[in-house]
Amino acid sequence: MNHTFYSLITIFTIILVFSLCFFIPLLAQYGYVSSYIPNNYTITTNINSSEFIWPSPGYTTITSKFGYRNSPTSGAGTYHGGIDIAAPTGSNIIATFSGIVTYTGFKGANGYTITVENGSFSFSCSHVSPNFLVHVGQYINKGEIIANVGPKNVYGVPNNPYKDNNGNPTNGATTGPHLHFSIKKDGKAVNPLDYF
Numbered sequence: 001m002n003h004t005f006y007s008l009i010t011i012f013t014i015i016l017v018f019s020l021c022f023f024i025p026l027l028a029q030y031g032y033v034s035s036y037i038p039n040n041y042t043i044t045t046n047i048n049s050s051e052f053i054w055p056s057p058g059y060t061t062i063t064s065k066f067g068y069r070n071s072p073t074s075g076a077g078t079y080h081g082g083i084d085i086a087a088p089t090g091s092n093i094i095a096t097f098s099g100i101v102t103y104t105g106f107k108g109a110n111g112y113t114i115t116v117e118n119g120s121f122s123f124s125c126s127h128v129s130p131n132f133l134v135h136v137g138q139y140i141n142k143g144e145i146i147a148n149v150g151p152k153n154v155y156g157v158p159n160n161p162y163k164d165n166n167g168n169p170t171n172g173a174t175t176g177p178h179l180h181f182s183i184k185k186d187g188k189a190v191n192p193l194d195y196f
């Protein structure tokens with residue numbers, strides 16, 4: 001065995017280790033490979049949008065539709081990038097499809113929000129409870145409880161501009177507990193009702 005041979009082996013090993021540590025988790029995050037995900041999870045590399053499931057079991061009343069609207073809540077936009085589903089504080093929100101949690105936090109007018117991505121699709125649940133049940137980077141299965149509908153008022157958010165008529169800070173631009181649910185395809189908001 002000569003010196004060159006060992007050098008090649010070393011370089012090959014470095015490349016292999018780098019690939020395993022970096023590229024595979026990256027690919028797994030976007031649903032291309034499944035080896036990164038623990039065995040006890042069901043992997044859906046190509047999610048079927050005809051099999052999306054409703055995010056709020058037992059609650060199906062839509063109080064605000066997707067698209068342009070005339071009289072939004074103060075602070076909310078004229079364009080509504082999702083649907084509002086009437087549901088009381090604490091009610092369960094389940095994953096519409098399997099994927100990786102990519103955001104948990106307070107997101108302006110949407111209030112406390114969680115986003116899950118899988119390939120070209122993502123869904124977000126807003127005005128949820130600040131007591132997040134999942135964390136960024138976590139793989140969650142379709143149907144799993146991922147959040148609860150949040151309260152109208154939330155406290156301790158720095159520089160929260162949203163307030164109710166009594167001056168108390170609110171969970172984004174909202175007049176009461178509900179689920180704001182949105183789906184994006186290729187980064188563009190689509191009407192969630194087209195998928196159920």
Ligand SMILES: [Zn+2]
Pocket residue numbers: 064080082083084179180181
């Ligand atoms: Zn909404």
